[in-house]
Amino acid sequence: MDYIIEMNNICKQFGTLKANDDVTIQVKKGEIHALLGENGAGKSTLMSVLFGLYQPDSGEILIKGEKVLINNPNDANKLGIGMVHQHFKLVEAFTALENIVLGAEDTKYGFLTLDKAREKVLELSKLYKLEVKPDELISDISVGMQQRVEILKMLYRDAEILIFDEPTAVLTPQEIEELMNIIRKFAKEGKSIILITHKLNEIKAVADRCTVLRKGKYIGTVEVSKTSTEKMAEMMVGRKVSFTVDKKPKTPGDVILKVENLTVLNKAKNKELVKHATFEVRAGEIVGLAGIEGNGQTELVHAITGLRPFSEGSIAISGVDVTKDTVRDKYEKGLGHIPEDRQKHGLILDYNLAENLILQSYYLPEFQKHGFLKFDNIYIHAQNLIERFDIRSASGAKSSARSMSGGNQQKAIIAREISRDPKLLIAVQPTRGLDVGAIEYIHKQIIRQRDEDKGVFMVSLELDEIMDVSDRILVMYEGEIVAELDPKQTTINELGLYMSGSKGGKHNEQQ
Amino acid sequence: MNSNETKPKHPLLEKIEPSLIAVACGLLVGLVVMMIFNIQESFAGFFTMLVGAFNQGSRSIGNMFYMATPIILTGLSVGFAFKTGLFNIGAAGQMVIGAYTAIHIGVLWNLPAPLHWIIAILCGTLAGAIWGLIPGVLKALSNVNEVVATIMMNFIGMYLVMYMIKANVLNPLDSRSLNVQSTALLPTWGLDKIFPGSAINIGIIVALLAVVVIHIILNKTTLGYQLKATGYNKEGSTYAGINTKRNIIISMSIAGALAGLAGALYYLKLGNHLTTSSGLLPQGFDGISVALLGLSEPIGALIAGLFLSYIRQGGFYMQLYDFKPEIIDIIISTIIYFSALAVVLQTVFHKQIKKMKEKKRKTPNEEEVSS
Numbered sequence: 001m002d003y004i005i006e007m008n009n010i011c012k013q014f015g016t017l018k019a020n021d022d023v024t025i026q027v028k029k030g031e032i033h034a035l036l037g038e039n040g041a042g043k044s045t046l047m048s049v050l051f052g053l054y055q056p057d058s059g060e061i062l063i064k065g066e067k068v069l070i071n072n073p074n075d076a077n078k079l080g081i082g083m084v085h086q087h088f089k090l091v092e093a094f095t096a097l098e099n100i101v102l103g104a105e106d107t108k109y110g111f112l113t114l115d116k117a118r119e120k121v122l123e124l125s126k127l128y129k130l131e132v133k134p135d136e137l138i139s140d141i142s143v144g145m146q147q148r149v150e151i152l153k154m155l156y157r158d159a160e161i162l163i164f165d166e167p168t169a170v171l172t173p174q175e176i177e178e179l180m181n182i183i184r185k186f187a188k189e190g191k192s193i194i195l196i197t198h199k200l201n202e203i204k205a206v207a208d209r210c211t212v213l214r215k216g217k218y219i220g221t222v223e224v225s226k227t228s229t230e231k232m233a234e235m236m237v238g239r240k241v242s243f244t245v246d247k248k249p250k251t252p253g254d255v256i257l258k259v260e261n262l263t264v265l266n267k268a269k270n271k272e273l274v275k276h277a278t279f280e281v282r283a284g285e286i287v288g289l290a291g292i293e294g295n296g297q298t299e300l301v302h303a304i305t306g307l308r309p310f311s312e313g314s315i316a317i318s319g320v321d322v323t324k325d326t327v328r329d330k331y332e333k334g335l336g337h338i339p340e341d342r343q344k345h346g347l348i349l350d351y352n353l354a355e356n357l358i359l360q361s362y363y364l365p366e367f368q369k370h371g372f373l374k375f376d377n378i379y380i381h382a383q384n385l386i387e388r389f390d391i392r393s394a395s396g397a398k399s400s401a402r403s404m405s406g407g408n409q410q411k412a413i414i415a416r417e418i419s420r421d422p423k424l425l426i427a428v429q430p431t432r433g434l435d436v437g438a439i440e441y442i443h444k445q446i447i448r449q450r451d452e453d454k455g456v457f458m459v460s461l462e463l464d465e466i467m468d469v470s471d472r473i474l475v476m477y478e479g480e481i482v483a484e485l486d487p488k489q490t491t492i493n494e495l496g497l498y499m500s501g502s503k504g505g506k507h508n509e510q511q
Numbered sequence: 512m513n514s515n516e517t518k519p520k521h522p523l524l525e526k527i528e529p530s531l532i533a534v535a536c537g538l539l540v541g542l543v544v545m546m547i548f549n550i551q552e553s554f555a556g557f558f559t560m561l562v563g564a565f566n567q568g569s570r571s572i573g574n575m576f577y578m579a580t581p582i583i584l585t586g587l588s589v590g591f592a593f594k595t596g597l598f599n600i601g602a603a604g605q606m607v608i609g610a611y612t613a614i615h616i617g618v619l620w621n622l623p624a625p626l627h628w629i630i631a632i633l634c635g636t637l638a639g640a641i642w643g644l645i646p647g648v649l650k651a652l653s654n655v656n657e658v659v660a661t662i663m664m665n666f667i668g669m670y671l672v673m674y675m676i677k678a679n680v681l682n683p684l685d686s687r688s689l690n691v692q693s694t695a696l697l698p699t700w701g702l703d704k705i706f707p708g709s710a711i712n713i714g715i716i717v718a719l720l721a722v723v724v725i726h727i728i729l730n731k732t733t734l735g736y737q738l739k740a741t742g743y744n745k746e747g748s749t750y751a752g753i754n755t756k757r758n759i760i761i762s763m764s765i766a767g768a769l770a771g772l773a774g775a776l777y778y779l780k781l782g783n784h785l786t787t788s789s790g791l792l793p794q795g796f797d798g799i800s801v802a803l804l805g806l807s808e809p810i811g812a813l814i815a816g817l818f819l820s821y822i823r824q825g826g827f828y829m830q831l832y833d834f835k836p837e838i839i840d841i842i843i844s845t846i847i848y849f850s851a852l853a854v855v856l857q858t859v860f861h862k863q864i865k866k867m868k869e870k871k872r873k874t875p876n877e878e879e880v881s882s
Contacts, residue, residue, distance in 0.1 A: 307749060328752030337750070345750040350743040355736070359751040368733045 003062070004029040004192045005050070005161060010059035012045055019045040020056070021216045025194075027161075032183060032193045034207035034224070036200075036236055038435040039406075042216040043196045044086075047163050050194075051083045052076040063161075077104075082154025083163040088146050090138045096149045097121060097134035100156050117156070124155045128182055143170045143292070151182070162186060163194045168202060170293060173463070173496030180206050198236070200229045212236055237436045245443050245468040248451070252282035252471070255319070256334075256424045256455030257304070262313030264299045264479075269311075273299040275479040276313070281424065281455040286446065288470030288487075289459040292499050296479035297459045298340060301428050304457075305337045306330050307345070318423055331360050336422030338413055338430050340459070346413040347401045354382035354397040357416050389415035389445075407438035414445055425449050428459040443469055463492050477501045529853030530804055530811075534818070536856065537846030544841055549833060556832040560839065563825030573702070573709025575820045580714040581606070583816030584773035585798025587718075587725055588643075590807035592766040594729060596742030597759065601646060601661025602770040603795020604668030609639035609771025610778040610785055610792075611672040617691030617779055618680045627694040632717070632775045639771015640764045642668060647763025651756035657763065665791055673787050687786040688778075697779045714776035719813070721769060726809040728765075738762050770795065800847045819843060 005027040012020040020042045027033045037043045048054045050061065052070040061068055063079050070076050076083075090099050101117045118134060125132055130148045138146060147167065154162055164183070168176045183193055183206055195207060203210050203224055210227070212219040212235040219235050234240055257280065264274035274296045281287045291297050302308035304315055306327035314323045317333050325333070339345035347356050358367050358378055367374055367381070382397035391411045393399035401409060410430070417425065427446060431439040446469060450456050460466050466473055467487050475483040475498040482504035485495065497503040541560075545553040564571050585602040592599035613635035622630060646660035682689045697712040729735040740748045741758045748755050773794060777783060801819060805811025826839025849856065 305750075306752075307746075326752065326754075327749065328754075331752050339750060344744070344746050346747070348740050348744045348747045348751075351740065359740075359747075362736050363733055371732050371734060373731060373733060373736060 002029060003027060004064055005194075006060075006062040006065075007046065007050060008060050008062070010046060010049055010061075011057045012042075012049060012054060013057055018216045020049070021218075022059075023213060023216070023218045025211045025218075025221070027192050027194060028209075029192055030187055030190045031208040032187050032195060032206050034203040034210040035194055035196045035213070036198065036203060036210050036232060037213035038198055038236060039433050040215075040435075041213040041236075043213055044165060045216075046213070047083065047165060047194065047196060050076070051081060051163065077157050077159070080158065080160035081163065082157060082159030082161070084147065084150040084154065084165060084167055086165040086167075086169065088150055090146060090149060092139040093137065095135050095137055096132050096141065096145075096152075099138060099149055100134075100153050102153075104157055121152055121156060124152055128155070128185060130182065143294075144172075144175045147171070147179070159191075161192050161194070163196070165196045166198075167195070168197070168199065169461075172292060172500040173492055174500060174502075176202070200232055203232065204229055214238055233436070245447070247447055247469075250284050250451065250471070252285040253453060254283050255280050256283050256317065257281040257457060258314075258316040258319075259304060260314045262300065262303055262310055262315065264296070264303045264308065264310045273479050274303065274310070277476075277479075277481050279474055279481060279484075281457045283423075283455050284450055284453045285471040286450050286456040286458055286469055288466040288473045289457065289476055290463065290466045290473055290495055290499060291459075291461075291476035293461055295476050295499075297476055298428070299479075300476070301337075301340070301426060301459060305335065305339075305426060328360070331420070331422075334423030336417040336420055336425040338410075338417055338425070338427040340428035340432075342406075342409050342413055347409060349402040350400065352398050352400050353386070353391070353393055353404070353412060354378050356401050356412060357382050357385055357419075359416065361420065385412075385415040385419055388419075391415060407434045410434060410438065410442065414442060418445065418449065422454065424455045424457065426457045426459075429461060430458065431460075431462070431465060439465075463495060466495070467492060475499055475504070477504075526806065527811075529857050530806060530815075530850060532856050532860070533804065533846055533850035533853045536849040537842055540845045540849075541838065541842030545834065545838060548838075552832040552834070556829045556834045559832060560822065560825040560829050560842075563828035564821045566825075566828050567708075569706045570708040571824055573706025573711035575817065575824050576706070576715040577710040577712070578823065579816045579820035580718045581773040581777040581794040582797040582801050582819060583718045583813055584721060584776070585770050585794050586801025586805055586812035586816050587721060587798075587809055588766045588769035588773070588802075589798045590802035590805060590809065590812050591725055591729070591769065592762055593802060593807045594742055595738040595758065595762040596745065597647075597650070597762055597766070598658045599643070599661055599763065599766045599770075600658050600799070601643065601664045601668075601767070601795075602773075602798040603791040603793075604661070604665035605639040605642040605767040605770035606774035606777075606792050606795050607672050607785070608642045608668045608774070609635035610774030611675055611688075612638035612771070613695075613775035614688050614691055614778050614785060615675070615680060617695030618689045620695075621692070622694060624694045625698075627692065628697055628779055631691075631695050631779055632772065635775025636768045636772040639774065640768035642771065643763040643765070643767015644760060647760040647767075650763070651759040665795070669791055672785060676785055676787050681787070682784075685786075686788065687784040690781065690784075691779060695779055696781055697776065710780070712780060714780075717772070717776055718816075721772065722809045722813045725765075725769070729809065734761070770798065773798075800843060803847055803850050 003026045007025050010020050010023045023042065023046055025035065025046065035043050045054065049056050050070065052072045052075050061070060068079060091102065097114060097118060100121055101114065106113045106116055121134060130152055132145055132148050132152060133141065167179060171179060187193055197203060207224045209221055210224050210232060211221045212232065214236060222232065260278050262274060262277040263272055265271065266273050277300055289297055299308060303310040306325065314321060316322060317330065317335060320333055322330050322333055343349060348359065358381065361367060362373065367378055379397050385391065386397060389411050392408050393404045430442050430446065446456055446458065458469060470487050473485040473487055474481050475485065475495060477499060478501060483498040542553065542557050545556055564575050585606060588602045589599050613631040616631040616634055642664055646657050646664055649655035649660050650657045676688050680688045697714055699712045702711045702713065729739065737753050738758050740751065740753060741755045745755055778785065797819060801812050801815045805815035823839055826836045829838065830836060
């Protein structure tokens with residue numbers, strides 16, 4: 001047995017939730033081992049146990065055949081375990097170099113000495129082609145480079161076991177390709193890698209073996225080269241999954257949303273977050289907005305829907321100018337909005353489901369008379385939507401929104417927005433954090449809206465979603481809409497080039 | 512303390528449990544403090560405190576209602592603002608402004624009986640509303656923190672009222688406001704027959720009405736729906752198209768009105784005067800305690816206000832046993848501390864109880880227990 005890591009029969013419970021229920025994972029030295037599972041399957045919990053962030057309720061961990069106790073991340077570091085978290089753990093106001101040495105600093109007479117560290121970092125960076133600028137502040141460098149800083153942090157501590165938690169979520173296709181090469185190189189050098197992901201194509205591309213978790217339970221470990229993607233998906237979800245989105249061709253009709261020259265400034269009013277955006281959405285088409293997180297998509301949507309002021313430009317819904325309208329006016333003129341953050345914007349978590357389903361319409365005669373709410377109608381309305389959209393919750397219309405699962409919260413929002421029969425539906429990351437079943441369902445609903453001649457504007461970070469669902473794709477880079485593409489005639493690769501700014505846009509024309 | 516775990520609890524019990532724990536812990540600490548000061552008489556004193564409010568039968572109960580009136584209303588004021596996401600620390604200022612307005616009308620205007628006190632109450636309420644509206648507007652329009660603004664309004668109100676007393680309604684003999692005319696005094700509507708010898712008047716009935724009205728506003732109306740939504744989640748309300756700025760202003764005005772009403776009711780009473788030297792009104796700050804203990808619910812404010820008044824009455828009689836009535840304020844403060852900690856305490860208790868139970872059951876069949 002030459003396993004470098006063995007986690008045997010790990011159990012970890014939070015309250016009544018069994019996050020890990022008798023999970024076993026065994027990683028060989030020098031292999032790339034994928035950990036596959038949907039959101040909430042227990043991948044992150046398992047790795048947090050290995051990294052010393054949680055203590056298992058039962059089960060044992062063996063490193064190089066020896067039983068170990070990992071009480072905190074420092075213990076993990078000493079055992080040669082390093083982890084790149086999904087949300088980077090970097091100090092924004094420090095330089096890249098300072099972040100790399102943080103917690104393992106060299107000192108002389110109590111003073112910090114960085115010379116040796118700089119040498120080592122530069123050496124590592126050259127060896128693995130991990131390009132970083134050691135003296136730039138974290139807040140000034142790109143997300144891709146921040147990730148490289150995180151990787152160097154592990155290497156600087158001589159980690160032998162590298163854990164990557166969803167490392168590709170923030171990267172462009174080209175950056176993903178680079179990262180995969182780096183990971184392959186690590187494996188060749190004899191380091192062992194655990195790759196946490198729910199993206200099957202990435203596993204297919206780099207991993208040697210793959211362990212699948214579902215709802216906290218261990219499902220199995222397979223050789224990636226001998227297993228089809230469909231098989232792995234089935235293990236992950238527990239049933240057969242269709243990857244294709246059914247969509248009939250349709251000719252777009254009238255202009256539903258017209259945005260002209262829209263510019264959004266940041267709070268200090270010295271930076272344009274959205275630069276002169278101009279585009280249209282027509283009836284019966286789905287326009288997808290692609291882009292890496294933080295390139296102005298959120299601000300664009302907030303400006304259109306009225307959640308944020310903008311400095312320039314105009315917006316019209318079905319030919320009616322709504323530039324100066326309040327949020328409520330926009331809803332009344334036919335806007336439906338599935339917001340990016342369902343807990344912050346989409347729901348009042350302390351209200352129950354029925355109350356949440358009238359969030360924009362409580363003041364209409366259907367639900368109130370002389371200022372008094374008509375609770376009978378409110379609950380009938382909720383019951384209708386619950387049945388029509390199959391919203392599941394512990395106590396039906398009276399369940400508090402907080403107690404509902406993410407998928408059902410999202411279903412509730414979609415039910416509310418669609419039931420208001422909007423002309424324009426803006427959906428921002430409608431499937432974020434949802435399991436495959438819910439994603440299928442939500443895509444169907446969005447496509448049905450298009451088939452009913454509504455205009456749909458969908459913002460997503462998932463390129464597959466953009467490619468599969470959209471009829472037309474816009475790409476945003478640094479606040480600018482840099483491309484308009486036809487999903488049938490473009491590739492994910494081309495999309496990636498636009499998303500990373502290496503193709504299209506004003507800054508390239510000037511060069 | 513008061514936790515009976517095994518059966519699923521009644522939702523109401525679960526809700527008020529933290530308050531009950533807080534009260535129990537507060538009383539316990541009070542007892543310990545009393546034992547430190549005077550161990551021989553501590554139990555007798557403690558007992559008197561608990562039942563003292565019934566010492567003189569219906570007279571004591573009447574006084575309890577009378578003393579509870581202003582703090583129920585200030586508690587309602589703070590709790591209402593809190594339900595809508597705002598900290599109203601300005602009940603003292605709103606109350607004093609309401610009180611002065613009522614006294615001013617009561618002393619200087621000449622009107623027939625029912626009209627006089629009704630107008631005095633209405634104007635006092637309105638003045639309180641204006642005193643709440645100002646920080647509300649500041650918050651809504653330029654995001655001035657309402658805690659700071661309402662505290663400042665407390666002092667502005669206090670000094671303004673001192674000045675106005677001196678300028679308009681001063682009784683130079685004892686540097687306080689003049690007696691209001693008899694037409695402006697609150698009637699008793701026979702309550703003094705039920706509670707003979709007590710200071711009770713219809714103030715308590717008005718306070719009860721206010722509790723009911725606020726309860727209905729919060730739970731049955733579109734206004735309450737909007738206000739609570741804004742309090743629970745401001746971003747979510749903005750998304751819903753609710754005018755959150757207007758709601759902040761409305762909410763602070765209603766909170767101010769309730770505190771202003773408290774002031775008007777309390778001072779339209781023979782023998783109650785605003786002085787030119789007193790500080791901030793204590794009832795304003797009691798409102799914070801009442802709201803905390805009453806979980807910001809209107810009904811909660813009613814119960815907590817009565818409780819505080821009840822225990823104060825008892826504390827008064829503790830002087831029979833060589834205890835200063837200030838000990839009551841120590842106990843009340845402790846209760847408030849515990850009610851801030853109550854949720855933490857609750858989880859600690861529950862964990863302990865669960866642990867003990869698990870130990871007991873561990874042996875027979877572990878897996879079934881944990882499922």
